[in-house]
Amino acid sequence: MRVVSGIQPTGNLHLGNYLGAIRNWVRMQDEVSSGGGQCLFFLADLHAISMPHVPAELAANTREMVAALVACGVDPDRSILFNQAQVPQHSELQWLLNGTARMGWLNRMTQWKDKAGKNREGASIALFTYPVLQAADVLLYQATHVPVGEDQKQHLELARDIAQKFNNDFASEQAPVFTLPDPIIPPEAARIMSLRDGSAKMSKSDPSDMSRINLTDDADTIMQKVKKAKTDPEPLPSDKAGLEGRPEAANLVGIYAVLSGMTVDAVLADFGGEGFGKFKPALGDLLVSKLAPINARFIELRQDRAALDAILHQGAAKARALAVPTLERTYEALGLVRG
C-alpha cells in the first residue's frame, strides 16, 4: 500500500480539511506503517502559485501547515512529510504528462470552472494545468490510495485517466509505467459545509472567517462561530430523513456525529425536538474539547522554525529517492534520451 495526499498551504487548516482528509491521513498512517506500506503527505506549494499570492505569506503558511499537520498526528518519523518545491521531480513529471492530458479533459474540471469564473482569459495557465500537476503528485510515487475530501474526486479520476492513457500509449500491458490510484473518501464528513451557507463547502478562500472553524481558533472564537452559524427556525428532527432540505442543520448535526463517533440518527435521538439554542452550545463544547489539544500542540510546534524546516528537508530527501525510478521510466517510455 502506498498512500499519497497533499494540501495547499494557502491559509489555516480548517475543520473541513481535518474531518474530510487529515483525520484519514493519520488513520491510514497508523494502519500502513504497521503493515509495511508507506505514506507520503505533502504541502502543495507549487499548486498555490496558480492563484495570486504573496510570497512571504506562502513561505510562512508552508511552515505553519507543517506544524498544523504534525499537531493533528502526522508523524514525520513514520510518514514522509515534505513540500513539492523541494522535490523537482513533481514539476518534471507534470511536463511529461502534459503530452498525455487532453485539453477537453481539463476544460471539464469543475474547480477550473469555479476558480476561473468568467475571467478565463485572465486566469493563469497554472490554474488550468493544476490537475496535471496533481496527477504527477500521485503517479510519481505509484500511489495506490489517495485520502481526500469529495471535492478532489474529479481530479483523482483525471489522474487515473492520464495514467491509463499513458500506459496504453507508451507501455506494454505486462509492464505499465503507472499504478492507477484509488481515491479514499470518508463516507461521512466528505463535504463539510460553510457555517454561513449550507450550500457552499467550508473553504480557506471564503472571505468570511465566520464561515469556517480553523484548527487555530481558540475556545471563545469557536463558541462564537458556532453560536452565529446560520440555521433555520425549526427544532431538530428526530431522525435523519427530517434533515432533508435543511442543509445548515444537516451540516451541524453531521459535524457533531463525526466528532463524537455517533451516527446521525443517534445524535438526533438525543437532540430531536430541541432547538438550536440547546444544540449549538453542545456542539461548541464538543469542538473545543476535540480541537484544544491540537491547538495547544500547534502553538508549541510553530515556534521552532528550524525544526519545521528540518522536517521538510528530511522528508524531501526521502521523497526524491522514491520519485526517481518512476520518473526515469517515464523519460525512457517517451523515448527521451538521458545519456
Ligand code: TYM
Ligand atoms: P485543499 O488544500 O483544498 O484541501 C486539502 C484536503 O482537504 C479536503 N477538504 C475538505 N473535505 C471536506 N469538506 C471540506 N469543506 C473540505 N475542504 C477541503 C480536500 O478534499 C483535500 O483532501 N488539490 C488539492 C491538493 C493536492 C492533492 C494532490 C491532494 C495537490 N496534489 C494530490 C491529493 C493528491 C487541494 O487543493 O486540496
